[in-house]
Amino acid sequence: MPVDDPYKVLGVQPQASEEEIRGAYRKLAKRYHPDLNPGDSEAEERFKEISAAHDLLSDPDERARYDRGEIDVSGAERPRRSYYRDFAEQQGGSWYDESGSGRSGEFDDVFSSFFSGRFGAAGRRGTAEFRMRGTDRQYVLNVDFLDAVNGTKRRLQLPDGKTLDVTVPPGTQDGQVLRLRGQGGEGIGGGPAGDVLIEIQVEPHPFFRRDGNDIHVEVPVTVAEAVLGARIPVPTPRGAVTLRVPEGSDTGRVLRLRGKGVPAHGAERAGDEYVTLKVVIGPVDDEFKDFLRRWSPDHRFDPRRDMGRDSGRDRGGAAP
C-alpha cells in the first residue's frame, strides 16, 4: 500500500521536532510491532508503514528532500523482513519456553488442564471432574472360512502384551467387526474404558463359497452316478452328508441340502447348502469307447442347439 504522507502515518505535524517524531514512532511501534502482536498480519502491515515513515523522517536529509517534494515515502520502503514470531511459532520455538526470568515450570502444559478438570471445574459447581472414555483399539483377525461359518474361539496376543479371548460367533461375515466392550484404552478421570474392535477377515475356501447364510459347492459325479442315480457323500461345513443324486442328473443340476449351510445364529435361521453337480468322465477304457461307437440313441441330441446354427461356421467352419 503506497503511503502518501509520512507525517500523517506517524500522526505528527509537518513542523514536528525530531523528538516528537521519535516519540510518535515509539508509541505506534509499541502498539504495532509484529512481535508484540503474534498472529496479527494487519499489525505487520501497519508496522511497515510506520517504520517506512520513520525511516524517512528520522533522517534530516531525506526529510528535507521529501519536504521539497523531491522524493516520496516509497523510496524508504524496506523488503519483507522476518520477525521473532516467525521462528517462535515453529516447534523449534520451544527452545525459549522457560523464560530467563525465573518463571520456569510454572507455565507447564496447557493440555494437562484439559484432562485434569481444572478448566471445567472452575466454571461448574461442585466437583466436576473431567471424565473421558478410553480410546477404542482396532485390530484385524484372519479366520478360516469354516471357523467363520461355524464359529470359533481365538486367543489374541495384543501388542501391549495383554491376551484377549475372542469368540467368533457362527455366521461371521468377511469384514464384520466384533466389539469387545471395555477392553480398549483406559478411561480418564474415572471414565469407562474404550472398546477393542476386531475386524474379521475370512479366508477363502478351496471349494465352498458363501452367499449370505447359504453355502454353494460344486461336486463332481461320474457318468454312471449321474445317469443311473446314486447316493454320494458331499462335504458340508459340518462334515460330509449323504446326498441322493436322482437318476438322469446332468452337469449344472443344483440340489439343495436343507439346513446344511451356515448354522442358525442369533435371529437367523440356518442356511442351505446348494450342490451343483459336475459330470466328469474320468479315465476311459476300450469297452466304454466301443459302447459309444455301437450306441445309437433314439433321439439325436445337440447340446449346442441354443448357441445358434451359424455360430460355428462364423468361427472358421469347425461345425458339421
Next chain:
Amino acid sequence: MIGSDELRQLFPGLAAADLDAWIADRWVRPEGNPGAYRFREIDVARIRLIAELREDLAIGQDAIPLVLSLLDQLHHVRRRIRLLRDVIDMQPDDVRQAIRNGLIARIGTSSPDR
C-alpha cells in the same frame, strides 16, 4: 547457524558486553560455549527483537525480561493450540463437527476460527 563474527556483522551497533549480558541472563541461548557460540536463526531473530525493544521501542532494561517472558508464554500457548488443531484435523468428520458445534455454541458465530 552463524558464529560471533557473522553475528557482529548483522548487528554492527550491538556492544559485545550487551550481548554477553543477555546470554548470561539467558535472554538469548546460543549453542556452544563462551568464545565459540553458535547462533540459530531463532537466536538471531531474538537478538534483533531485544535490540528493537530497547532502542526503537525504548523499553527499559528492567521491563525487557517481563516482555520476553510474556511473549514466551504466549508462543508456548500458540504452539500448543496449533498442535491441538493438528490433532483435531486428524479426527473423523463427526468428531470435528462436534468440536466445531461446541465452539460455535460458546463463541456464538459460525466461524470459530477467529
